[in-house]
Amino acid sequence: MSGTCPRCPICNKPSVARLRPFCSRRCADVDLGRWLTEAYVVADEAADASEPDGGG
Numbered sequence: 877m878s879g880t881c882p883r884c885p886i887c888n889k890p891s892v893a894r895l896r897p898f899c900s901r902r903c904a905d906v907d908l909g910r911w912l913t914e915a916y917v918v919a920d921e922a923a924d925a926s927e928p929d930g931g932g
Protein backbone atom coordinates (compact mmCIF):
# COMPACT_ATOMS: atom_id res chain seq x y z
CA MET A 877 0.00 0.00 0.00
CA SER A 878 1.24 3.47 -0.80
CA GLY A 879 0.31 6.75 0.78
CA THR A 880 -0.36 7.62 4.36
CA CYS A 881 -3.70 7.23 5.99
CA PRO A 882 -5.05 10.26 7.83
CA ARG A 883 -4.91 9.98 11.56
CA CYS A 884 -7.40 11.17 14.11
CA PRO A 885 -6.22 14.57 15.40
CA ILE A 886 -7.77 13.77 18.75
CA CYS A 887 -6.40 10.36 19.68
CA ASN A 888 -4.04 9.77 16.73
CA LYS A 889 -5.75 6.57 15.71
CA PRO A 890 -6.39 5.50 12.11
CA SER A 891 -9.32 7.58 10.96
CA VAL A 892 -12.46 6.21 9.41
CA ALA A 893 -13.42 7.22 5.89
CA ARG A 894 -16.94 8.10 6.98
CA LEU A 895 -15.77 10.22 9.89
CA ARG A 896 -12.58 11.67 8.40
CA PRO A 897 -10.43 12.94 9.71
CA PHE A 898 -11.67 11.44 12.93
CA CYS A 899 -11.72 7.83 14.02
CA SER A 900 -15.04 7.91 15.76
CA ARG A 901 -18.08 10.05 16.29
CA ARG A 902 -16.87 10.81 19.78
CA CYS A 903 -13.60 12.31 18.57
CA ALA A 904 -15.47 14.41 16.02
CA ASP A 905 -17.63 15.72 18.82
CA VAL A 906 -14.59 16.61 20.89
CA ASP A 907 -13.08 18.65 18.09
CA LEU A 908 -16.38 20.38 17.41
CA GLY A 909 -16.78 21.33 21.04
CA ARG A 910 -13.28 22.77 21.06
CA TRP A 911 -13.83 25.41 18.43
CA LEU A 912 -17.37 26.01 19.58
CA THR A 913 -16.01 27.06 22.96
CA GLU A 914 -13.67 29.50 21.26
CA ALA A 915 -16.50 30.84 19.15
CA TYR A 916 -18.42 31.74 22.29
CA VAL A 917 -15.59 33.98 23.45
CA VAL A 918 -15.49 35.78 20.13
CA ALA A 919 -19.27 36.10 19.97
CA ASP A 920 -19.21 37.95 23.27
CA GLU A 921 -17.24 40.73 21.70
CA ALA A 922 -19.29 40.69 18.54
CA ALA A 923 -22.38 41.53 20.56
CA ASP A 924 -23.64 44.69 18.98
CA ALA A 925 -26.69 46.71 19.89
CA SER A 926 -28.26 47.26 16.56
CA GLU A 927 -32.02 47.47 16.34
CA PRO A 928 -33.77 47.90 13.03
CA ASP A 929 -36.01 50.93 13.11
CA GLY A 930 -39.63 50.16 12.33
CA GLY A 931 -40.75 52.11 9.35
CA GLY A 932 -42.95 51.80 6.42
Ligand SMILES: [Zn+2]
Binds near residue numbers: 886889
Ligand atom coordinates in the same frame (compact mmCIF):
# COMPACT_ATOMS: atom_id res chain seq x y z
ZN1 LIG B 1 -9.97 9.53 17.62
